[in-house]
Amino acid sequence: MKRINVAICGFGRIGQQIAELLLNRSTYYKQKYQIDARLVGVCNSSSGLIDQEGLQASKWLDKTQYQAGLTEQKFLEKVQADVIIETGPSDYVTGGKGLFYLNYALTHSMHAIAVSKGALVVEGKKLINLAHQHNKKLFFSGATAAALPTVDLFEYNLAGCQILEIEGVFTGTTNFILNDMLQHECAFTESLEKAQAKGIAEPDSSFDVDGWDTAAKITILANTVLGADIKIQDIPRQGISHVTAEHIRDWKKENVIPRLVGFIHIKNLQIQTGVELRLVPANHPFAHLQGSNKCIRVLTQEMGEFVVSGGASAPLATAAAALKDFELMLKTGC
Amino acid sequence: MKRINVAICGFGRIGQQIAELLLNRSTYYKQKYQIDARLVGVCNSSSGLIDQEGLQASKWLDKTQYQAGLTEQKFLEKVQADVIIETGPSDYVTGGKGLFYLNYALTHSMHAIAVSKGALVVEGKKLINLAHQHNKKLFFSGATAAALPTVDLFEYNLAGCQILEIEGVFTGTTNFILNDMLQHECAFTESLEKAQAKGIAEPDSSFDVDGWDTAAKITILANTVLGADIKIQDIPRQGISHVTAEHIRDWKKENVIPRLVGFIHIKNLQIQTGVELRLVPANHPFAHLQGSNKCIRVLTQEMGEFVVSGGASAPLATAAAALKDFELMLKTGC
Numbered sequence: 001m002k003r004i005n006v007a008i009c010g011f012g013r014i015g016q017q018i019a020e021l022l023l024n025r026s027t028y029y030k031q032k033y034q035i036d037a038r039l040v041g042v043c044n045s046s047s048g049l050i051d052q053e054g055l056q057a058s059k060w061l062d063k064t065q066y067q068a069g070l071t072e073q074k075f076l077e078k079v080q081a082d083v084i085i086e087t088g089p090s091d092y093v094t095g096g097k098g099l100f101y102l103n104y105a106l107t108h109s110m111h112a113i114a115v116s117k118g119a120l121v122v123e124g125k126k127l128i129n130l131a132h133q134h135n136k137k138l139f140f141s142g143a144t145a146a147a148l149p150t151v152d153l154f155e156y157n158l159a160g161c162q163i164l165e166i167e168g169v170f171t172g173t174t175n176f177i178l179n180d181m182l183q184h185e186c187a188f189t190e191s192l193e194k195a196q197a198k199g200i201a202e203p204d205s206s207f208d209v210d211g212w213d214t215a216a217k218i219t220i221l222a223n224t225v226l227g228a229d230i231k232i233q234d235i236p237r238q239g240i241s242h243v244t245a246e247h248i249r250d251w252k253k254e255n256v257i258p259r260l261v262g263f264i265h266i267k268n269l270q271i272q273t274g275v276e277l278r279l280v281p282a283n284h285p286f287a288h289l290q291g292s293n294k295c296i297r298v299l300t301q302e303m304g305e306f307v308v309s310g311g312a313s314a315p316l317a318t319a320a321a322a323l324k325d326f327e328l329m330l331k332t333g334c
Numbered sequence: 335m336k337r338i339n340v341a342i343c344g345f346g347r348i349g350q351q352i353a354e355l356l357l358n359r360s361t362y363y364k365q366k367y368q369i370d371a372r373l374v375g376v377c378n379s380s381s382g383l384i385d386q387e388g389l390q391a392s393k394w395l396d397k398t399q400y401q402a403g404l405t406e407q408k409f410l411e412k413v414q415a416d417v418i419i420e421t422g423p424s425d426y427v428t429g430g431k432g433l434f435y436l437n438y439a440l441t442h443s444m445h446a447i448a449v450s451k452g453a454l455v456v457e458g459k460k461l462i463n464l465a466h467q468h469n470k471k472l473f474f475s476g477a478t479a480a481a482l483p484t485v486d487l488f489e490y491n492l493a494g495c496q497i498l499e500i501e502g503v504f505t506g507t508t509n510f511i512l513n514d515m516l517q518h519e520c521a522f523t524e525s526l527e528k529a530q531a532k533g534i535a536e537p538d539s540s541f542d543v544d545g546w547d548t549a550a551k552i553t554i555l556a557n558t559v560l561g562a563d564i565k566i567q568d569i570p571r572q573g574i575s576h577v578t579a580e581h582i583r584d585w586k587k588e589n590v591i592p593r594l595v596g597f598i599h600i601k602n603l604q605i606q607t608g609v610e611l612r613l614v615p616a617n618h619p620f621a622h623l624q625g626s627n628k629c630i631r632v633l634t635q636e637m638g639e640f641v642v643s644g645g646a647s648a649p650l651a652t653a654a655a656a657l658k659d660f661e662l663m664l665k666t667g668c
Contacts, residue, residue, distance in 0.1 A: 021636075025494060147637040149491040156490040157483040159661040160359060161654055285643070288617055302355075302654035303481040303645065309619070310640035320495055320636035327493040333667055 001034055005052070006326070007041040007081035009101045010088025011060070014115060014142075015042065017319035018085055019060060025323065033330045041079035043071045045088070045097070050079050072097060076104050083111045083329065085322055087142075090118030092216065092232065102127055106136045113325045115142030115318065121216045121232050124223040137332070139325035144220050145170050146318040148294045148311025152328065154225045162301035163226065167263035170217040172292030172313040173201045173208040174240050174260040179291065181248050182257070188243055200292055200313065210239035211275040214262035218273050222264050228271045237275040251279060257287040285309065335368055339386070340660070341375040341415035343435045344422030345394070348449060348476075349376065351653035352419055353394060359657065367664045375413035377405045379422070379431070384413050406431060410438050417445045417663065419656055421476070424452030426550060426566065433457055440464045440472060447659045449476030449652065455550045455566050458557040471666070473659035478554050479504050480652040482628045482645025486662065488559045496635035497560065501597035504551040506626030506647040507535045507542040508574050508594040513625065515582050516591070522577050534626050534647065544573035545609040548596035552607050556598050562605045571609040585613060591621040619643065 006022060008015045019039055029037045038054035048070030049060060059065050070078065084105045086098050099119035105112040107130065114120055120127065120143050131138035144150045145168075154163065169175050173195055180191035192209065195201035207213050215235045222228040240260055251258055256279040265272045280286050285307040289295050295309040311317065340356060342349045353373055363371045372388035382404030383394060393399050404412065418439045420432050433453035439446040441464065448454055454461065454477050465472035478484045479502075488497065503509050507529055514525035526543065529535035541547050549569045556562040574594055585592055590613040599606045614620050619641040623629050629643040645651065 028494070149487075149640075152490050153483075156486050156662060156665075157658070159658045159665070160362070161658075283622055285622065288619065288622070300654075303651045304648070305646075306483075306642065306644035308640065308642045310638060312638050314638070317637045320634075324491070324493045324495075328490060331490075331493070331666055 001030065001036045003036045003038065004083060004330075005038055005040040005081045006083045006085065007043075007075075007079045008039065008085045008087060009043055009075070010086060010098075010116065011042045011044045012087065013315050014318050015085075015087040016060070017315045018087065018115075018322050019055070020057065021316070021319045021323055022326075023057065029330070035330055037326075040081060041075065043075040046071060048075045050075075052080055072100060073104065076101070076108065081110055083113065083326065085113045085115065085326070086119070087115040087322070090116040090121075092118050092121050092212070095119040095122035099123055102138065103130065106130045106134050106138060109136070111137040111329055112139075113142070113322055113329075114138070114140040115322050117143045117216050117220065120220045120224070124220050125227070125229055128224055137329050139328060140220070140224070141325050142318055142322045144217050145294050145296070145311060146313065146321045148296060149308055150217070150221060150296055151225060152324070153296065153298065153306075153308065158298065158300055158303065158306070161303055163266060163298065164301060165263070165265050165299040166221060166296065167261055168296035169259050169286055169289055169294055170262050170296070171208050171213045171260060172294055173205070173213070175289055175294065176200050176292040177209065178240060178243070178258050178260070179289075181243065181245070182252065185245050185248055185252075187245050188241055209241050211237040211260060214260060214275045218262040218264060218275065222271060222273055226264065226266065226271060230271070230273060235273050235275060238277045240277060243277070254279075255282050256280060257282060257284070259286045259289070261286065335364065335370045337370045337372065338417060338664075339372055339374040339415045340417045340419065341377075341409075341413045342373065342419045342421060343377055343409070344420060344432075344450065345376045345378045346421065347649050348652050349419075349421040350394070351649045352421065352449075352656050353389070354391065355650070355653045355657055356660075357391065363664070369664055371660075374415060375409065377409040380405060382409045384409075386414055406434060407438065410435070410442065415444055417447065417660065419447045419449065419660070420453070421449040421656070424450040424455075426452050426455050426546070429453040429456035436461055436472070437464065440468050440470045443468075443470070445471040445663055446473075447476070447656055447663075448472070448474040449656050451477045451550045451554065454554045454558070458554050459561070459563055462558055471663050473662060474554070474558070475659050476652055476656040478551050479628050479630070479645060480647065480655045482630060483642055484551070484555060484630055485559060486658070487630065487632065487640075487642065492632065492634055492637065492640070495637055497600060497632065498635060499597070499599050499633040500555060500630065501595055502630035503593050503620055503623055503628055504596050504630070505542050505547045505594060506628055507539070507547070509623055509628065510534050510626040511543065512574060512577070512592050512594070513623075515577065515579070516586070519579050519582055519586075521579050522575055543575050545571040545594060548594060548609045552596040552598060552609065556605060556607055560598065560600065560605060564605070564607060569607050569609060572611045574611060577611070588613075589616050590614060591616060591618070593620045593623070595620065
């Protein structure tokens, strides 16, 4: 049976959830793909843990087992992995450590799965080319709306189709806040605090509520799926923090629903992108999105329009998205 | 450059649309996959046409070029194809010629793409096993709601996830009729005639309006995606022909929308299936389906709920679905 060694770089809540799910699915991989998948190493920002025979939860949960300094290049030099899964914090200016991990993996005979967005926002196109040059695979469902199918929608379900428009509600947090404001006719800050209390919004919420998170996903999709070359800073961008209870009351009277929408329109080979607060009619597919659900709408030349909704944010769903990528690697001959 | 020879068995409106699209995408396949894809043969129920160098439209449109009797086994024996695309009429009792084509192809070194449903309804599980035994690929997006992603949703987007529920509006025709009745508060026969005039419903509409089409798709999904072993006859089944204008008026008063829904529920490893006329609330994802659009809802253990809508019936969309399968073969190493 072929052995595939996996290493996880960045070992917080999501990383640990991935490790657990990978272990739970061990028998499934053996039966379905005749693959013996083992987690051989994990590292966080300051230390790491390697066992080429395969790590079990008892070991990775025991902090005394970690070796200080076994991270970044030292970790990747030592661990013998076929696939790395990168789940560290995102740096949207330099790409940060995530970019280092992906670059190093792809140039040193490892396939890579990105869960964090930073590296792909900054160098998405270069990373795709790098993977291609080195005949390695780079998958990043986790970095583009996680459980909501986005990248794989174009790669598989709509393979071969000419894409005319992509738009969607890509940030679960802003959707939660707008829904809460609609329900309670309350102020933005009040709904934001609820989202923070529930762990849906980060303590620093500006990345989500100012539209950066949506812009990041639009950047990755445009540069990787459509081969564009845009910078996140160049995307015209609106947020939702200026929305007041009075706006909400007025919109309810007009029977329209506010949604923070990211879009890519393609016309005459020109790509136009943006993030805007849209007022959609009550029968629009974006109108019905409950809680922190997300949604993508795609218009194609050959197959018409598709709308996919779902993929609520949750650690297990994000972990399952990363391992979906792992399985797509197995299907396409990793 | 690797050459891949394609043959189309059943050459009506859909078959010709596939031939045209395959030819149009010839350069695209060369650039993206380094594959020289050629259409080397087509056959209908009584005659066929083979050119191992590749057929052009001028030839397949010229009926004088066809050789009488060059069909079924004679056709498959003579044509040197790597992939066959089966688009003939469906026989839901015996599997008909479709079943012969698929069986023959998979046992004679050919991959197969099914667009018609009959063979898969009758022998879905056996055909999957046959493909597996002979190390050949069998894809059938076109046979399961065509452009609406169904099979590939489970194979790719939700790879690895535990499926708890599948349900959907799988028959565009019944959705069109119910929508028309809702809009005009008219009798079933009146809306059916409109659907027939528009070419959405067949002259013999019973397959669609009595729920058989939905039951066929449920049978294929249950037996192929979930490994069940059910017969179409055993699925409890409702239709829509009993719906009157009075029903419609009552439902509108109650603010509920009628939808013909096919479902598969999985509980404790038991699979329960059915086709039923459901009254869904106005904010339900099935409620908003316009025209002849279709929809699938999937509930998973790990990623929660997904709803995909779109995939309106049209020859180009069905052809694009068949060639999506062709491209998935290329991606997974045909």
